[in-house]
Amino acid sequence: MLYDNLSINDAGHLCIAGIDACELAAEFGTPLYVLDEDRVRMNCRTYIEAMRAYLPEGSRPLYAGKALCFKGIYPIIEQEGMGADVVSGGEAATAIAAGFPADLLYFHGSNKTDAEIAYGVEQGIGCFVVDNLNELEVLSREAQARAVIQRILLRVTVGLDPHTLAAINTGKVDSQFGVPIETGQALEFARQALATPGVEVIGFHSHIGSQIFEPDSFCDQVDRLLAFACSVRDELGFVAQTFNLGGGFGVPYVDSDSRVDIAANIAAIAEHLHAGCERAGYPMPAVLMEPGRSIVANAGVTLYATGGTKTIEGYRSYVMVDGGMTDNPRYALYNSAYTVLNATRAADVADFACTIAGRCCESGDRIAEDVRVARPERGDIIAVLTTGAYNFAMSSNYNRVLRPALVMLHDGKARLAVRRQTIGDLLALEA
Ligand SMILES: *Cc1c(COP(=O)(O)O)cnc(C)c1O
Secondary structure (H helix, E strand, C coil), X not given: CCCCCEEECCCCCEEECCEEHHHHHHHHCCCEEEXXXXXXXXXXXXXXXXXXXXXXXXXXXXEEHHHCCCCCHHHHHHHCCCEEEECCHHHHHHHHHCCXXXXXXXXXXXXXXXXXHHHHHHHCCCEEEECXXXXXXXXXXXXXXXXXXXXXXXXXXXXXXXXXXXXXECCCCCCCCCEECCCCHHHHHHHHHHCCCCEEEEEEECCCECCECCHHHHHHHHHHHHHHHHHHHHXXXXXXXXXXXXXXXXXXXXXXXXXXXXXHHHHHHHHHHHHHHXXXXXXXXXXXXXXXXXXXXXXXXXXXXXXXXXXXXXXXXXXXXCCCCCCCCHHHHHCCCCCEEEHHHCCCCCXXXXXXXXXXXXXXXXXXXXXEECCCCCCCEEEEECCCCCCHHHCCCHHHCCCCEEEEEECCEEEEEEXXXXXXXXXXXXX
């Protein structure tokens, strides 16, 4: 088993955090997002403890809400002592509606609207991660109108290719996110921001990508960010209190994927930054990190009911499930691999080679290709592991398929955190 929170009971059913997956499916329906709350907490603690041990005061992890954003996640994040980043007014409003302190929110986004900027300042969002000069102007106006000084980080691109997928690589010079260091524009950005009324620059932000498995890319990022900070100090006399290194630690989806030792990586990055600062005579800044995937991915499992199987002689067999790209578009977007089990027959030999197909009118609607599961009958529950990140958050109503419910598991009990969408919900929007 990929995870130690999974087990098999006497009925031969898969259990998640000790709870029978087939019973969850019977009680709450399928498809169903299942989130193991204790696993989320454990992932938070890994970051909290390592950052506390290796980095200066003021350093902390911020949960990147875009990975999985619903009200129920925020009390957990707050209780564990993390801040959070939000990338839209919708994410900010979700966190605030859940009672998350606005001053622990960091407002991201490459194209924040005027309304979002006004809303964020009004709500007392702790820090804006300013992406560009256009936005800075609006932010300054909104802050001055309310006679507040808005704390900001400047998002820069360090010109680094961490060799992940192009779709999730954000640190290159040619990117729609942030302002590049290499072209000299980031220095100009800093010059203007430092002279802008209504804002206080506390430091710099850079995010290099996602699904990164080694600390090397982060160490390169730290080198480049520090070199930039030094040039800002030398040219403009400004010393950053904070470096925000973004998110991006990878998680394994299948057994053959590598594992990241997050604490060891944080230690390596911290040591690298300490040494660099010492060499440059730069005061060690507080460090922020923005993990999304590595907080929630391995806490999530999606349950589907099997509609049946279809074998195309000479080609392959399909297992048809009652969800697919509408609740998990990651295969369609990135060809992502997943681990799949027949939760109804978890103790049986997984010897049925198949492709798990969704129900949309798209041949790309697949969850996994060439996997092996115990041969399912109609009604068997199929479990797809590691679906906590970028599944619920990326779901759609394509083909007017309804969004699944989300349940959270804690203390041997399941509670409904997001109810299943109804046709009434969909039609309510329409004239
Ligand atoms: C996507 C993103 C994150 C989170 O990335 P993960 O790979 O999920 O950890 C953090 N910060 C920014 C700016 C992002 O765009």
